[in-house]
Amino acid sequence: MKKIIDNFLAQVQERNQNEPEFMQAVTEVAENVIPYIVENDIYYGQNILLRMVEPERVVFFRVSWIDDQNEIQVNRGYRIEMNSAIGPYKGGLRFHPSVNLSVLKFLAFEQVFKNSLTTLPMGGGKGGSDFDPKGKSDNEVMRFCQSFMTELFRHIGPNRDIPAGDIGVGGREIGYLFGQYKRLKNEFTGVLTGKGVSWGGSLIRPEATGYGVVYFTQKMLENIGTSLEEKKVVISGSGNVAQFAAEKVIQLGGTVSTLSDSGGYIYDEEGIDSEKLDHVMNLKSVQRGRIQKYIERYPNAKFFAGKTPWEVPCDVALPCATQNELHKKDAVFLVKNGCVCVVEGANMPSTPEAIQTFAKNKVLFAPGKASNAGGVAVSGLEMAQNSLRYNWTREEVDSRLKNIMSEIHESCFEYGQEDGFVNYVKGANIAGFVKVADAMLAQGVV
Numbered sequence: 099m100k101k102i103i104d105n106f107l108a109q110v111q112e113r114n115q116n117e118p119e120f121m122q123a124v125t126e127v128a129e130n131v132i133p134y135i136v137e138n139d140i141y142y143g144q145n146i147l148l149r150m151v152e153p154e155r156v157v158f159f160r161v162s163w164i165d166d167q168n169e170i171q172v173n174r175g176y177r178i179e180m181n182s183a184i185g186p187y188k189g190g191l192r193f194h195p196s197v198n199l200s201v202l203k204f205l206a207f208e209q210v211f212k213n214s215l216t217t218l219p220m221g222g223g224k225g226g227s228d229f230d231p232k233g234k235s236d237n238e239v240m241r242f243c244q245s246f247m248t249e250l251f252r253h254i255g256p257n258r259d260i261p262a263g264d265i266g267v268g269g270r271e272i273g274y275l276f277g278q279y280k281r282l283k284n285e286f287t288g289v290l291t292g293k294g295v296s297w298g299g300s301l302i303r304p305e306a307t308g309y310g311v312v313y314f315t316q317k318m319l320e321n322i323g324t325s326l327e328e329k330k331v332v333i334s335g336s337g338n339v340a341q342f343a344a345e346k347v348i349q350l351g352g353t354v355s356t357l358s359d360s361g362g363y364i365y366d367e368e369g370i371d372s373e374k375l376d377h378v379m380n381l382k383s384v385q386r387g388r389i390q391k392y393i394e395r396y397p398n399a400k401f402f403a404g405k406t407p408w409e410v411p412c413d414v415a416l417p418c419a420t421q422n423e424l425h426k427k428d429a430v431f432l433v434k435n436g437c438v439c440v441v442e443g444a445n446m447p448s449t450p451e452a453i454q455t456f457a458k459n460k461v462l463f464a465p466g467k468a469s470n471a472g473g474v475a476v477s478g479l480e481m482a483q484n485s486l487r488y489n490w491t492r493e494e495v496d497s498r499l500k501n502i503m504s505e506i507h508e509s510c511f512e513y514g515q516e517d518g519f520v521n522y523v524k525g526a527n528i529a530g531f532v533k534v535a536d537a538m539l540a541q542g543v544v
């Protein structure tokens with residue numbers, strides 16, 4: 099088996115030189131899915147995984163725009179249309195200086211499995227730019243978004259490809275992108291998700307990824323006979339996912355001890371309660387400031403510059419910032435300090451070595467493609483509401499989100515059984531694969 103997997107990965111590597119993040123994502127899937135393919139005749143001999151690792155289409159374009167000093171700036175724009183076997187391409191846009199082809203291909207590949215797990219009819223895609231919204235004025239962000247959409251609009255559409263937000267793309271950016279799409283196409287359609295509620299957005303969409311992560315965590319804990327109540331929870335990041343994961347943990351009786359950004363982390367031993375979290379939300383999403391400023395308002399808390407929060411003792415860890423932010427040494431710390439459950443809010447935040455450390459020590463571990471699928475699931479619900487021209491209530495959307503997270507947990511449980519333990523990585527990879535592979539086989543060699 100090892101030889102088959104190694105041969106496959108060598109073939110993929112040959113075609114995708116200098117794409118370490120993409121190879122990391124493919125390797126994890128191949129290790130779980132190839133043995134399953136070999137055991138199941140309908141998939142064997144169809145080169146199905148080789149087809150899945152090749153994007154259906156990659157769009158790569160120049161984005162020129164003028165900054166506040168009247169200087170012309172040039173960025174790169176991308177859209178990876180990875181797989182449309184079960185529905186139109188769906189996945190976020192990321193604006194961050196670290197964006198490149200490898201990062202977006204890994205995200206698009208993971209998105210295919212994630213969207214399949216939601217049970218909604220969505221294919222997988224991802225896009226973005228190396229543009230950094232941090233430190234830019236609203237006008238600069240608007241001019242960039244307009245220029246970006248002036249090329250992207252011809253490749254997307256409500257039945258073709260429906261982008262959403264991701265790192266660096268929140269409500270403000272979605273607004274500018276949507277405005278430009280509407281102007282160019284002269285039509286008001288649900289071409290983007292994460293829209294404002296008064297212009298086609300869904301209630302609970304901003305909260306959905308973070309809430310979904312915590313609903314998934316609840317299911318995992320329930321499964322071992324416990325709950326989030328009185329659990330100490332360490333969270334990284336302080337953006338969209340981290341903020342609403344923290345909100346839901348607090349609502350369910352857990353204590354949130356940390357939050358972070360790329361400057362370092364804050365540790366509040368007394369716990370970050372709802373009032374303190376409101377302050378963080380204002381600090382990060384309105385003032386667009388640094389998490390370090392938290393300690394000016396709450397001086398009993400400590401700030402650790404340039405560090406990640408995994409050294410803080412906890413019961414549950416929720417990495418919600420970015421890829422490869424939790425390394426083997428961090429996993430060792432978490433295990434040593436008694437952490438029983440790690441649930442990814444970000445995409446691929448744990449390195450393969452960290453995941454192996456959790457597995458070896460029987461720490462429950464959920465990969466982002468399962469546990470953070472709540473965001474895209476509610477995006478799918480936003481698409482449904484746009485098609486119906488109807489808005490569901492907050493309670494309706496939240497209850498659908500809860501059900502979807504519970505179903506994803508069930509799928510991981512079904513496919514991830516291993517010696518009396520649930521291997522959520524294997525479960526998510528195989529469950530996500532089956533639906534897409536079946537659709538691809540039914541649609542012939544295309």
Ligand code: NDP
Pocket residue numbers: 263264265266267268307335336337338339340358359360361418419420421423443444445470471473474
């Ligand atoms: P935001 O832009 O709202 O927040 C990102 C957070 O992560 C910020 O606190 C940011 O800090 C921090 N961060 C970014 N890059 C780094 C880095 N290199 N090192 C340390 N910290 C970093 O993004 P989201 O919350 O939306 O996304 C977070 C993660 O969740 C991403 O992996 C994303 O792909 C994933 N995700 C998001 C979904 C969504 O619905 N938004 C859905 C599913 C997954 P700083 O402010 O300093 O940059």
